[in-house]
Every structure is written in C-alpha cells, then in structure tokens.
Amino acid sequence: MTATESRPAVPAQEVPTALPLQPEDPPRVGDFWLRGRLSVTPAGYLYAARNEDGMHAVVAMMAEGSADDAAARERFERAVDEVPADLIVGRNTDDDDDLALWAAVGPVVADNGSSSSEDSRQIAERHGAEILSAVLMDRIPQLGKVRGPDFLHYWESRRRPGLFRLWPLPWPAALKSASWLAILLSLVTMLLLMLAALLIAWLLFKDKPNVDPDPLIPPPSNTVTVTITPTTPPPGTPSTSPSGSPSTTGSPTTPGTSPTPGGTDGTIPTNLPSSGSIPTNPADRY
Incomplete structure (x- = not known):
C-alpha cells in the first residue's frame, strides 16, 4: 500500500439521542411512557416519551430536591405557562403536592430522517431545557459585582427523579x-x-422396581400356641420355706428321691418366695 493510496473512510459512530432509563426513573408519567433520558440537571430531567396514541414528546420532570421546594415549584409552573400553549401536550398541576411537577412538550415528529423531524425534536428539547433552567435561575443576568461564594441551591445534591404516582398500573398497557x-x-x-x-x-x-421392599407376611402354618396359666398348688404338696429348706408339711418324701417342685399334676407354683432372706430395711433392696 503506497502513501498516495487513500484509506477507506470509517463511518462516524452515531451518538444516540437518548440514553437508557435507570432503575430509579419512572416508567410512566401521566399518559406518557418514558423511553430514555435526554439530559440531566440539578433541577430535573428531560425524557423522550410517547403516549398510547403514538405521539412523541419531550417530558421535563423536576428532581427530588427541587420538587420539595415551594419556590422552585412556582418557578417551574411559571416557566411552563410561558411556553406556547400549542406546544404543551400534557402536564400536572401544583395540586399534586406529593408529586414532582412535569410537563410534556411536543408533539415531536417521528424520526424518519427528514428535517421536520429533527426541528420538532430540537424545539421541544429547547423549551424543556428552558423550563428546568428557570427552576435553577442560572440564566438570570448578574445585576451587581460578583462577590462572595458561588450561589448554590440547598437541594442541588438531591438529584434523584422526583416522586411520582404510578396508577393505574402499567400492566397490561405496557404490552401494547x-x-x-x-x-x-x-x-x-x-x-x-x-x-x-x-x-x-x-x-x-x-x-423401575420399588426402592422399599414389600413387608414380609409369614405364611399360615399349623403351629399351635400353648399358654401355661399359673395355678395354686393343691393341698398336701411340699413347699419351700422362706429359708430355702423344704417344709415338712404335706406327704413325706421317699428317701433317695428329690421332691418335685409343684403339685402332682405337673403345675408350677407361683407363690414360692425367692431364695435368700428378705431384707428388713427397704434401702437394702436396691
């Protein structure tokens, strides 16, 4: 590539006319849906907006700090009244003392590349900027000599968008x-x-098989359960004395044979005391 050859022209990056809305920005004021930010000043914001009928406009809305100042609200209303009536397509009044004042300037011709569209947008933005400048009083000429510290409104640090009432709710109108x-x-x-x-x-x-096995049910069988019921030994059978030696009462035993416990019918006596002596002290039982 020689020095005489010209490089291809790089198209300039197009600057958007409006910046995206921030989370603190209201999605809607009055009948206008806000589309983006045009400019920000300590007095308020300029938004690109459009109503449900498709008409574009520029909305000037007071900031949180300026909306709480009665004198600033009065200057905002006076500046809106000075704009030609045919350019004000929407506004709220000072009766909404809990809301930030706003005014919609338009109509703005849709951007179709024509000069009329650009002119209408610039006119609306200029009137909106003048309204916010009246709140700041930054275009008032200096009457005397500049002395002392610079003038600063006490609410200029509170630059968040002013309070607004969102009713009715945007659903489902936002989907139109x-x-x-x-x-x-x-x-x-x-x-x-x-x-x-x-x-x-x-x-x-x-x-898939069951994770828990089925309960085991035993099959039926011919097993007979025998329950032995203790009974009292009949009279005449030998019994054991508390000391552990057999008693002499009843029938004598045959030498060489041991007495069988229980009666002659094979029952087991249940009234026999346990071996050993019974302690007299209750504490000795444990």
Whole structure:
C-alpha cells in the first residue's frame, strides 16, 4: 500500500439521542411512557416519551430536591405557562403536592430522517431545557459585582427523579407496543418443554422396581400356641420355706428321691418366695 493510496473512510459512530432509563426513573408519567433520558440537571430531567396514541414528546420532570421546594415549584409552573400553549401536550398541576411537577412538550415528529423531524425534536428539547433552567435561575443576568461564594441551591445534591404516582398500573398497557404474538409463542414453548420433561421422566422411571421392599407376611402354618396359666398348688404338696429348706408339711418324701417342685399334676407354683432372706430395711433392696 503506497502513501498516495487513500484509506477507506470509517463511518462516524452515531451518538444516540437518548440514553437508557435507570432503575430509579419512572416508567410512566401521566399518559406518557418514558423511553430514555435526554439530559440531566440539578433541577430535573428531560425524557423522550410517547403516549398510547403514538405521539412523541419531550417530558421535563423536576428532581427530588427541587420538587420539595415551594419556590422552585412556582418557578417551574411559571416557566411552563410561558411556553406556547400549542406546544404543551400534557402536564400536572401544583395540586399534586406529593408529586414532582412535569410537563410534556411536543408533539415531536417521528424520526424518519427528514428535517421536520429533527426541528420538532430540537424545539421541544429547547423549551424543556428552558423550563428546568428557570427552576435553577442560572440564566438570570448578574445585576451587581460578583462577590462572595458561588450561589448554590440547598437541594442541588438531591438529584434523584422526583416522586411520582404510578396508577393505574402499567400492566397490561405496557404490552401494547410489544408483540403479543411473541409473548404467546414464548408461553406455548414453555408449556411444550414442561410436557416433554414430564414424558421423559415417566419413560425413565415407569419400569423401575420399588426402592422399599414389600413387608414380609409369614405364611399360615399349623403351629399351635400353648399358654401355661399359673395355678395354686393343691393341698398336701411340699413347699419351700422362706429359708430355702423344704417344709415338712404335706406327704413325706421317699428317701433317695428329690421332691418335685409343684403339685402332682405337673403345675408350677407361683407363690414360692425367692431364695435368700428378705431384707428388713427397704434401702437394702436396691
């Protein structure tokens, strides 16, 4: 590449006319949906907006600090009244003392590349900037000599958007400019994915054995359960004395044979005391 050859021209990056809205910005004021920020000053904000009828406008809205100052609110209303009436397409009044004042300047011709569209946008932005400048009083000419510290409003540090009332709620009016077809297709796609997941889970686990085994039930048998009921020995049978030696009462025993416990019918006596002596002290039992 020689020095005489010219390099291809790089197109300049297009600067957007409006910056994206921030989380603290209201999505809607009055009948206008805010689309982006045009400028920010200590007095308030300029927003690009559009109403539900498709009319574009520039909304000037007071900041949180200026909206709490009665004198600043009065200057804002006076500046709005000075704008030609045919350019004010919407506003709120000072009766909404709990809200930030705003005014919509327009209408702005939709951006179609024509000069009329650019002119209408610049005119609306200029009037909106003048309204906020009246609140700041930064365009008032100096009457005397400049002395002392610079003038600063006490509320200039509170630059968040002013309070606003969002009623009625934006749903479903916010979706009027969106595609209902796209939302419907997304819901149908989510439903199909859920049904496919359920079908796959059923096919995977339909033939799986039970994790917990079935309870074991013993088969029936001819086993007979015999219950021995203790009975009192009949009179005449030998018994054991508390000291452990057999008693002499009853029938004598044959020498060489040991007395069988219980009666002659093979029953086991239950009234026999335990071997050993019974302690007299209750504490000795433990």
